[in-house]
Amino acid sequence: MRWDSxxxxxxxxxxxxxxxGDRWSLLILRDxxxxxxxxxxxxxxxxxxxxxxxxRLKKLVRFxxxxxxxxxxxxxxxxxxxTQKGLDLYPVVMAIVHWGDTHMVDERGxxxxxxxxxxxxxFDPVMVCSECGEPIVAKQVHVHAGPGAxxxxxxxxxxxxxxLSARAK
Amino acid sequence: MRWDSxxxxxxxxxxxxxxxGDRWSLLILRDxxxxxxxxxxxxxxxxxxxxxxxxRLKKLVRFxxxxxxxxxxxxxxxxxxxTQKGLDLYPVVMAIVHWGDTHMVDERGxxxxxxxxxxxxxFDPVMVCSECGEPIVAKQVHVHAGPGAxxxxxxxxxxxxxxLSARAK
DNA sequence: GCATATAGTTCTAAAATAGAACTGTCAACT
DNA sequence: AGTTGACAGTTCTATTTTAGAACTATATGC
Numbered sequence: 001m002r003w004d005s006x007x008x009x010x011x012x013x014x015x016x017x018x019x020x021g022d023r024w025s026l027l028i029l030r031d032x033x034x035x036x037x038x039x040x041x042x043x044x045x046x047x048x049x050x051x052x053x054x055x056r057l058k059k060l061v062r063f064x065x066x067x068x069x070x071x072x073x074x075x076x077x078x079x080x081x082x083t084q085k086g087l088d089l090y091p092v093v094m095a096i097v098h099w100g101d102t103h104m105v106d107e108r109g110x111x112x113x114x115x116x117x118x119x120x121x122x123f124d125p126v127m128v129c130s131e132c133g134e135p136i137v138a139k140q141v142h143v144h145a146g147p148g149a150x151x152x153x154x155x156x157x158x159x160x161x162x163x164l165s166a167r168a169k
Numbered sequence: 170m171r172w173d174s175x176x177x178x179x180x181x182x183x184x185x186x187x188x189x190g191d192r193w194s195l196l197i198l199r200d201x202x203x204x205x206x207x208x209x210x211x212x213x214x215x216x217x218x219x220x221x222x223x224x225r226l227k228k229l230v231r232f233x234x235x236x237x238x239x240x241x242x243x244x245x246x247x248x249x250x251x252t253q254k255g256l257d258l259y260p261v262v263m264a265i266v267h268w269g270d271t272h273m274v275d276e277r278g279x280x281x282x283x284x285x286x287x288x289x290x291x292f293d294p295v296m297v298c299s300e301c302g303e304p305i306v307a308k309q310v311h312v313h314a315g316p317g318a319x320x321x322x323x324x325x326x327x328x329x330x331x332x333l334s335a336r337a338k
Numbered sequence: 339g340c341a342t343a344t345a346g347t348t349c350t351a352a353a354a355t356a357g358a359a360c361t362g363t364c365a366a367c368t
Numbered sequence: 369a370g371t372t373g374a375c376a377g378t379t380c381t382a383t384t385t386t387a388g389a390a391c392t393a394t395a396t397g398c
Contacts, residue, residue: 011199011269012268012280013265013266013269022192039376049357052356054376054378087307090305091268091305095264099257099261100184112314113313115313116300117311119298121298121300125260125305127294127296127297129295130294131292136285137256148275148280218388219345223346243395244394244396
């Protein structure tokens with residue numbers, strides 16, 4: 001499978017992964033949320049090769065996650081700024097940070113703490129249901145085929161449910 | 170930079186990315202949350218090469234995201250099941266799904282809908298502050314050096330803040 | 339004995355990445 | 369006028385990773 005074919009898949013994970021599903025894109029994004037904007041700064045902070053950095057920045061711009069904006073003339077130089085589409089990736093980055101904070105820290109503890117300016121407290125991000133506000137756990141979620149599902153997806157899912165209940169016996 | 174050196178970094182994003190920061194790991198995880206468990210089923214659903222699939226499953230087991238459990242004897246065969254550490258990745262996967270649903274769907278609409286069994290409604294995942302319950306947006310979050318920060322991180326962050334306010338003038 | 343099922347491993351060619359050097363533009367110094 | 373330095377890339381070769389296909393191992397059922 002190629003990178004490009006991922007974009008075409010009828011799965012929101014696959015399509016998102018086509019944009020940010022590699023190591024460097026995710027680390028670039030992390031830095032964007034820490035207000036890093038310029039090529040040299042990304043490069044020196046990340047240690048990524050210049051070749052790959054240029055490639056990933058282009059890709060993130062192409063997908064509308066970043067925009068390339070001039071910040072000086074003579075010579076014209078550009079910086080990379082999160083668009084709204086990019087800012088909307090904050091929950092993804094925070095979910096990743098929180099899992100790392102929970103499961104991957106060493107004895108020294110968390111590298112960063114996050115303060116919520118609105119309430120003034122140090123916080124953890126929590127994922128909740130938009131309807132009832134309760135925290136979401138995998139076992140409490142049931143999946144249905146949506147309008148954009150592949151043909152036959154509903155049938156497949158029904159078959160899968162039958163098979164799963166059979167296996168559970 | 171090598172994969173292994175990422176694990177060592179004092180950054181929760183980098184450490185998490187060392188575990189799940191590649192295309193196939195994220196798609197494998199998606200399928201895990203859809204109750205896929207067996208090698209052949211991952212392979213046929215994902216279209217990943219068997220070589221890479223075996224490699225990624227081993228890695229996810231090594232990091233404690235999945236466990237390899239026998240489900241039959243003669244011959245002994247194994248399936249891959251999410252551990253609690255793996256289940257805790259649900260917010261990451263849901264954040265990715267939600268961004269894809271918001272920004273990457275075509276005219277047909279969402280491929281999948283999610284029902285919250287607890288309240289019975291179709292929902293979107295929302296990331297909120299653990300302290301005040303308000304939704305989190307990037308601009309309302311301020312970052313502090315934590316106990317596990319690199320030496321000099323506090324100073325670096327202060328310098329960065331100064332530089333940013335200077336640039337804003 | 340032969341086909342089928344499952345979970346891998348092994349092989350070669352193609353693609354991506356690392357690491358280093360190089361390019362182009364302009365300001366500022368000597 | 370020439371040299372140095374900053375910045376944002378591009379280009380080059382060597383190494384690593386991935387794709388794609390074939391092969392291995394173990395056991396059941398025909």
